[in-house]
Amino acid sequence: MTSDVEVLYEVSTAFDYYRVVDMTYNLRRARVLFSGSPGTPQSGIPKDKRPDLLFDYNQRFFELANGLKPGRILLIGGGAYTLPSALLVALPQVHIDVVERDPGLKDIAAKYFGLKPDSRLNIIHGDGREYIDKSKHKYDLIFIDAFAHEVPAKSLQTKEATIKLKSMLTPNGTIAANLVSAYIGSHSSNLRHQFTAFADQFEIVEVTPASGGHGLWISQNLVVVAQSSGATLARQLLRFRPVPPPNITPTDLLRDTD
16 A cells, blocks of 8 residues: 555445555556455456556456357456446446355445446355355356455365356356466465366366566466367467466365365
């Protein structure tokens, strides 16, 4: 944070503590939603005239959806609903289901982040893993953005969860997960778990940094995309090129019993 910070709202819900802050974020004037204490930036919108979404990983998700032109999207993890709001404008044909465990975020998003009612947006309040275990819907594109602060939801990274997610895709559908992880070294476990689960079920799995200029041993946002061989490749749609596959071992594959 910098000195030009204005806290607009603070609230504790049944799940977390949130602050809405107007500030300079990544050299842009912005409104940012922080969760937890001292606070992890969870979502936000720019207050300048640049078209890119504020968070780089959201912009990568947007590029993927804009290129694939899906009819139906599942987003696990709503935050301030900035990504679905942008996609509803860009893709007139899209229907989006968002699974978000905290009902309190919908009111925050509506009051401070521009969320508007739309018949093409369906918000489900509940646990992401429980939803995929029960859902009968099919999706062209699934986004996973579910965290406890910077820790991805492990229940969505297991072999069993990935089998279910794959069964929810239409032919040639795509899954993309946002992670906070290093690519190599002692802080790379989040990436290794997600990559191994996807590689266990999909023919094509690629890792793309959400932004440029970071060393691969530093924790950062990484986008992991899983596709079948018939899909339009994510590498053709994303701004940054994928990095080589990480070094993984069989022990990196999580199971529901772990």
